[in-house]
Amino acid sequence: xxxxxxxxxxxxxxxxxxxxxxxxxxxxxxxxxxxxxxxxxxxxxxxxxxxxxxxxxxxxxxxxxxxxxxxxxxxxxxxxxxxxxxxx
Amino acid sequence: xxxxxxxxxxxxxxxxxxxxxxxxxxxxxxxxxxxxxxxxxxxxxxxxxxxxxxxxxxxxxxxxxxxxxxxxxxxxxxxxxxxxxxxxxxxxxxxxxxxxxxxxxxxxxxxxxxxxxxxxxxxxxxxxxxxxxxxxxxxxxxxxxxxxxxxxxxxxxxxxxxxxxxxxxxxxxxxxxxxxxxxxxxxxxxxxxxxxxxxxxxxxxxxxxxxxxxxxxxxxxxxxxxxxxxxxxxxxxxxxxxxxxxxxxxxxxxxxxxxxxxxxxxxxxxxxxxxxxxxxxxxxxxxxxxxxxxxxxxxxxxxxxxxxxxxxxxxxxxxxxxxxxxxxxxxxxxxxxxxxxxxxxxxxxxxxxxxxxxxxxxxx
Numbered sequence: 001x002x003x004x005x006x007x008x009x010x011x012x013x014x015x016x017x018x019x020x021x022x023x024x025x026x027x028x029x030x031x032x033x034x035x036x037x038x039x040x041x042x043x044x045x046x047x048x049x050x051x052x053x054x055x056x057x058x059x060x061x062x063x064x065x066x067x068x069x070x071x072x073x074x075x076x077x078x079x080x081x082x083x084x085x086x087x088x
Numbered sequence: 089x090x091x092x093x094x095x096x097x098x099x100x101x102x103x104x105x106x107x108x109x110x111x112x113x114x115x116x117x118x119x120x121x122x123x124x125x126x127x128x129x130x131x132x133x134x135x136x137x138x139x140x141x142x143x144x145x146x147x148x149x150x151x152x153x154x155x156x157x158x159x160x161x162x163x164x165x166x167x168x169x170x171x172x173x174x175x176x177x178x179x180x181x182x183x184x185x186x187x188x189x190x191x192x193x194x195x196x197x198x199x200x201x202x203x204x205x206x207x208x209x210x211x212x213x214x215x216x217x218x219x220x221x222x223x224x225x226x227x228x229x230x231x232x233x234x235x236x237x238x239x240x241x242x243x244x245x246x247x248x249x250x251x252x253x254x255x256x257x258x259x260x261x262x263x264x265x266x267x268x269x270x271x272x273x274x275x276x277x278x279x280x281x282x283x284x285x286x287x288x289x290x291x292x293x294x295x296x297x298x299x300x301x302x303x304x305x306x307x308x309x310x311x312x313x314x315x316x317x318x319x320x321x322x323x324x325x326x327x328x329x330x331x332x333x334x335x336x337x338x339x340x341x342x343x344x345x346x347x348x349x350x351x352x353x354x355x356x357x358x359x360x361x362x363x364x365x366x367x368x369x370x371x372x373x374x375x376x377x378x379x380x381x382x383x384x385x386x387x388x389x390x391x392x393x394x395x396x397x398x399x400x401x402x403x404x405x406x407x408x409x410x411x412x413x414x415x416x417x418x419x420x421x422x423x424x425x426x427x428x429x430x431x432x433x434x435x436x437x438x439x440x441x442x443x444x445x446x447x448x449x450x451x452x
Contacts, residue, residue, distance in 0.1 A: 034184040042178070042188030043211060046218040062219055066193055069186065 016051035032071040091194040093140035101150035109177040133318035144187035151182030154191040160313040171200035174445035206444035207417035221420040226399040226435030230416035236391040238265035279409040285380040292338035294319040310437035331449025332363040350377035364395030366440035399435035
């Protein structure tokens with residue numbers, strides 16, 4: 001997972017959710033899905049992706065965006081991207 | 089994935105989505121909306137089974153809809169398949185399914201050369217840009233020309249102010265507006281003066297329009313392919329649906345020798361802004377064509393005209409006291425094939441509001 005621990009990763013993801021949806025970050029856990037967050041619709045998803053990009057200094061392409069369908073997948077994609085950045 | 093092509097059996101649910109979500113209406117959906125959806129998506133003359141409209145099906149419920157209308161164009165001698173997306177709606181109870189993203193992604197992955205929309209609002213624009221669409225600025229600039237400037241100003245204020253205030257304002261200001269607008273149309277120093285055109289007008293028929301477009305379009309690298317059945321259907325559809333006005337005016341202009349110099353098509357709204365669908369003709373004579381259009385719309389009772397600009401001709405619109413704005417619907421496009429985006433971004437296309445989804449609106 002590179003230099004970011006699981007806890008740090010989830011913490012940053014929670015921060016991105018707070019920034020995107022103005023919600024209590026503690027409400028977000030690894031099992032959170034869009035239906036758990038009322039404003040996590042298509043437009044919200046795009047806003048969330050931008051917040052995640054800012055939080056991690058990454059860029060997501062459209063395939064990443066479509067694959068990030070829950071927090072578990074977001075973690076997987078962010079980890080994978082961070083790994084790519086480290087090995088580059 | 090629950091995205092699939094629209095079927096005729098979906099029409100009632102799609103019509104409900106259109107009425108309640110896109111039009112923000114309450115109560116039962118009028119039968120005319122179902123007829124509109126049926127005609128637009130199952131009888132349009134450009135139908136192509138490989139470029140279908142899409143629904144997001146959540147266990148039998150149509151949770152989202154994206155209408156797709158293919159249009160045929162030509163670029164550098166080769167046919168171009170354009171899929172125009174529009175009437176994009178997701179049921180509020182299903183928004184967290186991310187149905188909108190899935191619909192757009194499926195649409196973008198279709199077999200078209202270009203995915204395009206010509207009437208996106210700010211929200212759709214942000215979503216589409218994130219998915220890889222580009223805002224095409226040359227086709228997102230709109231021109232506005234006041235014909236009755238005092239009433240146009242009152243009308244513009246009415247759109248941003250409270251209803252009670254504007255009703256009073258309209259009532260109190262009407263006598264003043266009538267006088268001011270009369271002066272504006274007649275004083276020789278007025279920028280809004282109506283001039284008598286030397287051009288001769290007649291009704292523009294479909295065959296003549298096809299001939300006109302084929303004569304003038306060759307200055308561009310991308311242009312629409314018109315034929316009589318599809319244009320006949322389109323004009324009939326526009327006249328019946330009244331998507332942007334009360335009446336469609338289609339005018340052909342000739343000079344004294346009988347030579348065709350240009351044409352225009354617009355939706356007339358008496359006492360409101362008239363929306364121009366297409367203006368054509370040579371650059372040299374565009375000033376006269378515009379003068380004719382302004383006078384025609386003024387005589388018919390419009391208070392202002394509004395249309396999309398052609399970047400190559402903006403200086404002439406400016407000379408005719410039009411002003412420009414990007415508030416009127418964004419044109420966005422996406423293509424996996426190189427070249428098309430460059431053509432669009434450079435404004436090197438004869439694209440009008442007759443060629444996209446704008447003209448396929450429902451006004452009921």
